[in-house]
Amino acid sequence: MPKRVHKFARFEGGLNENSDPRDVADNELTKSDNIVVDELGKLRLIGQDGSDIFTRTSASILPGYGVFTYSTDRDSAGDLNRTDWIAMVNEGDGNVDLRHTTASTSAFVYDAIDLGGDASSVQGSFYFADGILRASDGNHTANTGNTKWYGYVDKSLFQTTNEDTSGDLDGDGDSQAGTPAHYISEWTSVDSSLKKLSELGVSFDLDGVGTGPNSGTVGSSIKKIIVSYWKYEKGDWSGVYQIGVTPVYIGGQEGPMDIFTETINAAEEKISFQFFLTTGTSATISKNASHILGDNRIIGLNFWFRPFGDEDWHLLSDVDLLTGGKHHWKVYNSGTDTVYGIFYGTVAIAEPVKTSTPSTDHWSYTETTVTVTVDNDNSQYLAGRSGFVRVHGFLASPVYFPIPDFEDDTYSVPVTNKGEGIREIKVELLDEQFSILKEGTREYEVQDSGKAQPEDYSDVNDPRS
Amino acid sequence: MTLVANIVENFRHLYNGYRYFITGSVARNEESPHDIDINILPPTDLNVLYSVAELSEWGDILKNFDDVFINGLRVDAQIIPLLSEVMHGYRGELNRYIYREGEIKKLTSYGITNEKAKSRGVDNVPFAYMEI
Numbered sequence: 001m002p003k004r005v006h007k008f009a010r011f012e013g014g015l016n017e018n019s020d021p022r023d024v025a026d027n028e029l030t031k032s033d034n035i036v037v038d039e040l041g042k043l044r045l046i047g048q049d050g051s052d053i054f055t056r057t058s059a060s061i062l063p064g065y066g067v068f069t070y071s072t073d074r075d076s077a078g079d080l081n082r083t084d085w086i087a088m089v090n091e092g093d094g095n096v097d098l099r100h101t102t103a104s105t106s107a108f109v110y111d112a113i114d115l116g117g118d119a120s121s122v123q124g125s126f127y128f129a130d131g132i133l134r135a136s137d138g139n140h141t142a143n144t145g146n147t148k149w150y151g152y153v154d155k156s157l158f159q160t161t162n163e164d165t166s167g168d169l170d171g172d173g174d175s176q177a178g179t180p181a182h183y184i185s186e187w188t189s190v191d192s193s194l195k196k197l198s199e200l201g202v203s204f205d206l207d208g209v210g211t212g213p214n215s216g217t218v219g220s221s222i223k224k225i226i227v228s229y230w231k232y233e234k235g236d237w238s239g240v241y242q243i244g245v246t247p248v249y250i251g252g253q254e255g256p257m258d259i260f261t262e263t264i265n266a267a268e269e270k271i272s273f274q275f276f277l278t279t280g281t282s283a284t285i286s287k288n289a290s291h292i293l294g295d296n297r298i299i300g301l302n303f304w305f306r307p308f309g310d311e312d313w314h315l316l317s318d319v320d321l322l323t324g325g326k327h328h329w330k331v332y333n334s335g336t337d338t339v340y341g342i343f344y345g346t347v348a349i350a351e352p353v354k355t356s357t358p359s360t361d362h363w364s365y366t367e368t369t370v371t372v373t374v375d376n377d378n379s380q381y382l383a384g385r386s387g388f389v390r391v392h393g394f395l396a397s398p399v400y401f402p403i404p405d406f407e408d409d410t411y412s413v414p415v416t417n418k419g420e421g422i423r424e425i426k427v428e429l430l431d432e433q434f435s436i437l438k439e440g441t442r443e444y445e446v447q448d449s450g451k452a453q454p455e456d457y458s459d460v461n462d463p464r465s
Numbered sequence: 466m467t468l469v470a471n472i473v474e475n476f477r478h479l480y481n482g483y484r485y486f487i488t489g490s491v492a493r494n495e496e497s498p499h500d501i502d503i504n505i506l507p508p509t510d511l512n513v514l515y516s517v518a519e520l521s522e523w524g525d526i527l528k529n530f531d532d533v534f535i536n537g538l539r540v541d542a543q544i545i546p547l548l549s550e551v552m553h554g555y556r557g558e559l560n561r562y563i564y565r566e567g568e569i570k571k572l573t574s575y576g577i578t579n580e581k582a583k584s585r586g587v588d589n590v591p592f593a594y595m596e597i
Contacts, residue, residue, distance in 0.1 A: 234496055270494065314470050315596070388590050390495075398495060400586035434494040434593055 482508025
């Protein structure tokens with residue numbers, strides 16, 4: 001009698017108890033005891049059991065809903081250990097309990113995720129990707145419609161030093177890179193949606209008084225963003241401007257914008273900005289304390305501006321809450337530091353060194369030096385900062401000369417006199433961002449040396465610089 | 466510099482991965498700049514040869530800045546594949562791509578600063594840039 005051979009070699013379709021047996025596909029199973037088929041071409045024993053899910057008499061699960069399995073590379077304590085999880089919605093309180101198994105040891109995290117209500121109709125629905133569990137109520141009745149985000153956040157916020165200075169810098173037994181003012185390393189459950197900052201309870205202040213924000217402006221609580229600004233003459237800002245801010249979440253996703261109530265009025269001015277985030281009444285934030293902007297996932301801010309009435313916004317500055325800028329984050333005391341960062345003093349430019357012999361005249365088209373004097377009323381306000389002096393009015397102009405700090409000092413800047421005549425020269429004191437802190441001018445007379453103007457220079461600025 | 470940003474917004478969506486920076490005298494906050502320098506960082510891997518297609522795209526981008534004046538200042542746009550290195554202090558050999566007379570041209574220089582600017586000490590201050 002002829003035989004027909006049916007070869008069943010693939011079972012990756014998994015267990016199918018739903019379809020009629022005649023409709024089960026060739027790669028599916030109708031019954032499986034202690035066998036797993038998750039690897040293509042293999043039937044494997046299910047492996048070592050963990051401890052039983054112990055009795056949860058206070059919990060009940062709506063049949064057909066609310067159980068989900070996933071695996072992470074961190075355990076419940078946040079350490080790097082492969083861990084298998086079972087998420088289950090407790091029908092009694094609408095919360096998600098998490099049973100986790102690491103190296104055959106199991107335990108529960110109760111009420112890890114609040115789906116929003118205690119109703120018995122909560123129908124848990126889960127999605128897991130990139131180490132993040134997202135949970136929602138499929139019944140859309142018990143909660144406010146927000147899907148929940150549950151994942152591990154390990155971020156060193158507000159670094160105050162270079163990140164290569166690693167170690168247990170906050171003394172809590174865990175090592176982290178750099179010296180963060182706030183270290184967050186914990187499982188986090190928040191609404192999944194990317195909220196605007198005001199929805200997280202953050203308030204805003206645009207502070208244009210010309211100094212840093214004082215204690216009245218800063219207040220005594222967290223969740224406040226202050227933008228201070230200073231205006232200088234001769235700039236491109238003209239009109240009324242709005243400032244907006246958006247949060248940047250882990251992964252670089254940008255949230256919706258909040259617009260500051262106050263506006264900036266400027267008339268052909270330059271504007272320097274400083275950004276402040278309040279930490280309450282303490283200079284330090286304890287590990288895993290609440291994120292000062294209300295969501296552990298926020299790692300940056302984007303500040304935007306637009307002329308009042310325009311539709312389009314333009315990026316003013318992106319602020320990294322982790323590393324900060326080149327000089328990282330600094331702790332600011334609103335009680336004592338309001339004038340920090342402001343140059344109180346003068347910068348002056350002397351007559352250039354006379355170049356004739358004997359030294360009675362300034363000869364045209366002759367190399368010389370000019371002395372620039374920085375006189376700072378209180379260098380402490382700019383301690384640790386460096387900048388430049390920029391000298392105008394000579395043959396090659398402007399000339400840049402770096403200075404190591406803003407202490408009282410004099411600098412000899414090499415320059416070349418222009419042609420014969422009364423010449424106005426100017427010095428500008430600049431910070432690292434090329435903001436003009438102070439300027440000084442004077443006139444001096446150049447006498448004809450008999451030299452012709454060098455071919456390489458016209459008597460104007462270099463147009464291709 | 467909103468006017469420059471507006472120019473870029475007209476075509477930014479057409480070319481993925483490019484970043485646009487204002488550099489030079491405007492970024493240094495000089496009171497009398499004579500042009501507006503735009504440096505463009507392409508998404509190209511720095512270690513590969515640039516293909517004809519890429520160069521064609523670069524030409525298309527640079528063409529948008531050709532013969533453009535803002536507030537009387539000529540816009541001088543260049544694509545610089547090593548721009549991010551320049552921002553971190555690189556002062557070695559540098560290829561810069563410009564658009565002149567209807568075609569893209571390659572210039573090679575040492576550092577980002579020309580000799581005249583060096584004589585003014587520009588090389589002694591950090592490379593100034595503002596992303597738009």
